[in-house]
Amino acid sequence: MTEKMVSKMVEENTLFAVRNLSNHYDGEPLLQNVSFTLEEGEILCLLGPSGSGKTTLLRVLAGLEPLESGSIIFKGRDLRDVPPHLRKIGMMFQEYALFPHKTVRQNIAFGLEMQKMPAREQEKKIAVMLELVGLTGFGDRTIDQLSGGERQRVALARSLAPEPQLLLLDEPLGSLDRTLRDRLTGEIRTILKKLGVTAIFVTHDQAEAFSVADKVAVLHDGILHQFDSPERLYRFPASNVVARFLGFENLVKGVLDDGGRFHGPFGYLDTVIPPDENHIQSRPVTLLLRPEGARLADTAAPSEALPQISGVVIASRFLGGAYRLTVDANGELLTFYLPIDPVPPMPEEPVRLCLNPASLVLLTDES
Template sequence: MHIEVRGLNKKFGDFQAVADVNFEIEKGQLIGLLGPSGGGKTSILRMLAGLETVDDGDIVFHGKRVNDLPPQERGIGFVFQNYALFKHMTVAENIAFGLEVKKWSKQKIKERVAELVDLTGLSGFEKRYPHQLSGGQRQRVAFARALAPEPQLLLLDEPFAAIDAKIRHELRSWLREMIDRLGITSIFVTHDQDEAIEVADQIMIINKGRLEQKGTPWEIYKNPESPFVASFIGESTIIEDVSALRGFGGSAEPGTKALIRPEYVEIGKASDFELLSATETGRVRHIHFRGSEWLVEVQIGAAKLVTYRSLEKEILQPGDEVRVLIHRAYLFNDTDSWVMENKLKEDPMPVHI
């Protein structure tokens, strides 16, 4: 299903929950609505589903305006954060519920339930009740029930929020594989950037009711279009005065700030760097073991940065003096934003240590 949203607006009292949102989604894509809590993600999802009215704007499914259509006529499946399963019904009965409402024949219901039980890995659990299932199994039942009527669009509201970390990771991979197999257009809401990056074909960053940026996870990470997107995606540090950074002063106007990601920063001893003139002296403040690497906090003058360091390299200790090379920075001011490379990497100067 091709989806088009034009000038979408929604207010709750005086609160502007969604403000002039526009986007298109191609058939078969899995889209992540990502942003902070209260940013408008769920409001957008509920308007797409028909669970909230639209104050202004158009929602178009496959060329047809659906603003005034009730949820049951929009061809959607909805998976809620809290599963919303019927406690008094078995797995099979929960999956079949929507089909019975639509008055499918008993034979067709039986065949569809069997198909979805197999698809979602619930074989052998058909006669169990929700309280007899794990959190991950209950979520699979919720997916199966949403898919039962063969919707053209699947909407998921924080689908993994109520599941522990290990199962959540497994379900992410399962959902990605299932969507690929079915080819169903899907939109899921999350505030977990790792989840969105791992699962989604494209991400839409929503903040204060507005669409900040839409693109692939890599596009958004590498080329953020606003300071909010740059600071929201990935780990980073904001430096208030970019002129304090070696290789980045001079051309930047007063008031320009710098956002530095950990992978932009390299630390080591003087002998580790060919372009020593592009580095400056820093001091290790803290180190944190992250399983596959170290996260190192280092201070340069008044600025504090973080960077990653391989487990294969010499272990640093708090208080160690190191050389710090900032390869690039995301710079922004009140009117513009851009990525800048360390100028001294291309035009080295003599350095005294």
């Protein structure tokens, strides 16, 4: 198959494409050359801290903010001059924006009325939506009779009822407590997948993003730093910025020698880390040691030639399914999660750890 044929197949499967999108406010850049594609039925999470540009990007896609430069292509059509109500894009806001004076049924009917759907068809659609979000029998309740989670379900049903070709969700779980958020993230993904809805979901919570998304786009200071599957994002963060945002703490500065070995504060890691084209031997680099990649050296299989580090335990905390160990490795404080058996050394005791080479990741910048 030729490269041209492959490119054509990719283009045919692409529902939504953002190319070099930029936006400014008071002369300051809010979004800088953001590009990504989305296939039909995929769920994308825009992940980033507050002020990273996530909501601005969502509003530009919906047509609620102007597009200064770049393009938004939806089903092969450029949306630049298409008004919001003609884009066939649904949007669910963090505050839900439900009508407090209307019943649940009347809230869900709002978009259907805008489409001038006949009343009988509306009732059928509302019944389907109520069942889909687990609120059968709630149609005549008022909004103030609902819990936070129930309001969230009504807002989702209202957004889905008009059958948008793309659904934008702006931190829809942000106002809920952690337990309810954890439960509803899985439910939202199940509902969207059941309907085959393509969606873009904004969040600052990585656990939420990993639970919902097929793809994750990490935004920071208006720059798209990485666009990847949740698993690849966790396994191979593209930069220090991404790694820090994901909560990784073991970011160690050092150099690569001519053989590709990493030399840091705790000496050489006796393993070869293949540098890519961004890494030059003897140039300063940053190495990520993922926290789940360590085991007590005495428990590692003798046939495994694994890199090792030694140090002193500073803190040990039992978390139920693992121990969270903080180790001082020649002045470098590192955190690892170790199995509960065997019990790791206590604070102030020496420890020697084997590292899984797959948990060592070279990062591509020093920012």
